[in-house]
Amino acid sequence: SDSSPPPMPWFGMDIGGTLTKLVYFEPKDLSEAEEASEVESVKSIRKYLKSSSAYGETGHRDIHLQMDNLIIGKRKGTLHFIRFPTSEMNPFLALAKSKGLATMASTICATGGGAYKFEEDFKREVNLSLHKFDELDSLIRGIEYIEDNNVDKECYYFVNSRDQDNCQKCTYDFSNPYPYLIVNIGSGVSILSVYGPNNYKRVSGTSLGGGTFLGLCCLLTSCQTFEEAIELAAKGNNHEVDKLVKDIYGGDYDRFGLGGDVVASSFGHMNSKEKRSKVSKEDLACATLTTITNNIGSIARMVAANEKIEKVVFVGNFLRVNQISMRMLSHAMDYWSNGQLKAIFLEHEGYFGAVGCLLELLK
Numbered sequence: 001s002d003s004s005p006p007p008m009p010w011f012g013m014d015i016g017g018t019l020t021k022l023v024y025f026e027p028k029d030l031s032e033a034e035e036a037s038e039v040e041s042v043k044s045i046r047k048y049l050k051s052s053s054a055y056g057e058t059g060h061r062d063i064h065l066q067m068d069n070l071i072i073g074k075r076k077g078t079l080h081f082i083r084f085p086t087s088e089m090n091p092f093l094a095l096a097k098s099k100g101l102a103t104m105a106s107t108i109c110a111t112g113g114g115a116y117k118f119e120e121d122f123k124r125e126v127n128l129s130l131h132k133f134d135e136l137d138s139l140i141r142g143i144e145y146i147e148d149n150n151v152d153k154e155c156y157y158f159v160n161s162r163d164q165d166n167c168q169k170c171t172y173d174f175s176n177p178y179p180y181l182i183v184n185i186g187s188g189v190s191i192l193s194v195y196g197p198n199n200y201k202r203v204s205g206t207s208l209g210g211g212t213f214l215g216l217c218c219l220l221t222s223c224q225t226f227e228e229a230i231e232l233a234a235k236g237n238n239h240e241v242d243k244l245v246k247d248i249y250g251g252d253y254d255r256f257g258l259g260g261d262v263v264a265s266s267f268g269h270m271n272s273k274e275k276r277s278k279v280s281k282e283d284l285a286c287a288t289l290t291t292i293t294n295n296i297g298s299i300a301r302m303v304a305a306n307e308k309i310e311k312v313v314f315v316g317n318f319l320r321v322n323q324i325s326m327r328m329l330s331h332a333m334d335y336w337s338n339g340q341l342k343a344i345f346l347e348h349e350g351y352f353g354a355v356g357c358l359l360e361l362l363k
């Protein structure tokens, strides 16, 4: 647009069912005059955000995702990526207030269900009106913007996804994207078909998502965090928990091309008291991760076949620090489609909704 950009600070926020994602644009091209005339509180917010990568008890800045020399709203600067649990919204608002956010007449663009749920709290605690945007519009805008602007290559895929020693992460050229499927694995899962710019629909979804994995894993293993759940899963073996084709057939089910190592029944061994007594936390975590991941993979495949789309882009924070699931999805897409489908992943996995929101602010 040709109107002047909104006053700083520039934020975009995605308040999800589990995590709140915040992106912050730090201008690096301020003239001396601009710097001098800058409001004190804007300066102090910038200093605070940059001073550390941990905020309060549970806030984190993902420094490895930071993007430098980005042009947004005709300004050059750095984009920062910050997250905290949505359950910590009240302490977050208190922190924001203590840093002077309430004294700025700024606008925050927000998306995700929390933009509705916490609207009153933002107004009351920090005197901010949220400008609300749709989360799926924001997600796609964010993906397309970051993919176009990340000089360090945003998209990748795996080769030899099943082979621990030879598995490789490779850059994927997404310059010609349409049509593609987005599988957004957050607390729940949404699947979108994107046919062209501003042309998409939400085709499917499932409530068995990242929240289900973490919830079940906490129940079954008494783990406390997502990171811990993933670490347990990495050390476990789902074959102690799941019933495989070979447990039923004694080998492969050749007639329909099912290998003996394919899971026939997720958690199918756990009806046996003896097997239950031998199973470890690690095995249970691994089986939970496998069950949830393969179910999502299988829904994604059916949708892709229905839509006649070959590129499947997986995003959402379920994939954070979770190469296990990415590799399982890569293998599942490849194997069950005879190489027709391609699983694609993005470096900024869970932040696209927040980025899309920031772009709305500057439109």
Ligand code: ADP
Binding pocket: 015, 016, 017, 018, 019, 020, 085, 112, 185, 186, 187, 188, 209, 210, 211, 212, 213, 214, 226, 227, 316, 317, 318, 319, 320, 350
């Ligand atoms: P939402 O918008 O629904 O909050 P996200 O894309 O942020 O969705 O993904 C949330 C999911 O990411 C969780 O259900 C969990 O599986 C996973 N996750 C990754 N990192 C964390 C974390 N630090 N805390 C909680 N969940 C996490």
